[in-house]
Amino acid sequence: MDLFGQHDLFDDSAATAERAADPSPSIVYERSAKARNYRLTLRKDGVAVAVIPARGSEREARRFVEQHQDWLQRARARQAARPRAATTWPVGTHVLWRGELTEIRRAADGERPMVCLAADVFRVPALTGDLRPTLEAHFQRLAKIELTARTWELAAVTGMEVKEVTVRNQRTRWGSCSSGGVISLNWRLIQAPYFVRDYIIHHELMHLKEMNHSARFWARVAEVCPDWESAERWLKRNGSLLGL
Ligand SMILES: [Zn+2]
Structure with a gap:
């Protein structure tokens, strides 16, 4: 349940209807039985996805996209400005x-x-x-040891009952928590600063008390992890360096 800004999302509830001349280069249309509104998102690979709601039409979706070209251009610009990690790692990288x-x-x-x-x-x-x-295999091996140990440590400090800790290769999230007390962490957290790693662990631990993102949940997070907001900011700015 933890996704930190990996997509830019536009919802037609706050639409500003402006037209732009040139249509977007790469866009796919997807029908969703669950969607109630037309929606436009920009995927990490640069492809814009237009969601057509159950009773919608592709024609309407195209108009929706056309009306939100400004948003799409801004989203593309933001995406281009995000820091990018090297894809191959020779010595010196x-x-x-x-x-x-x-x-x-x-x-x-x-x-x-x-x-x-x-x-x-x-x-x-x-x-x-x-x-x-x-190196990534080494990182994963270390992550399994260090992130697991740190989770047990912080669980003890905060008095949380954890049943199991797993460290995995998660594509879209930093961590998750099941109601049965299983905490899963993304191994890439070992590449993040210690305060960010600790924040994610605290975040998941507090989900053992509140399985939601309510005000009560955030109050608990703030209590055990006062600098959670700067950790969130770090993740927003640098998550792309970690592939998220
Ligand atoms: Zn959460």
């Missing part, structure tokens, strides 16, 4: 590691090829080529 953009450096000579990211040292098959698959 800067990657987000424990909250800082950190250079992948070759470690001091040893028998085996190793690289370091700040204070962490990782074995790699070779010092040439794309190190991303190897």
Whole structure:
């Protein structure tokens, strides 16, 4: 239940009807039985998705899109301005590691090829080529250990009863929490600053008391994690560096 601004969303409840001349280059139309209004979203891959409600028509949807070209252009501009992570990681690449953009450096000579990211040292098959698959596997392994331990620690501090902690590869969320007490965390949180990682853990822990995002829920979050708002801001600004 935790999605932090991975989509820009426009809802026709606050429509400003303005026309723009040129239609958008890549747009798909999707019919939804559940949707009650026409809706336009911009996916991470740059494709705009227009949702047609149950009783709507594609013709109306096209008009809706045309009326919201201004919004779409602004959304595309915002998307283009978001920081982007490198897709391949040769030695020398800067990657987000424990909250800082950190250079992948070759470690001091040893028998085996190793690289370091700040204070962490990782074995790699070779010092040439794309190190991303190897390093991300190391990150996941560390994430399972560190994020799990930290969750148990913060559960004890806040007096929450957690049944199980899992660390997974989640595509669209930082964490989730089941009513049965299972907390799942995105392994990429290990690349985020400590205060952000702790905020997500606190957020999920507080869901054990409030399975919603009500004012009562946020009051509980603020109590255990006073800087939650700056953590949210960090995630909005830098989530794209982590692939979210
Ligand atoms: Zn939540």
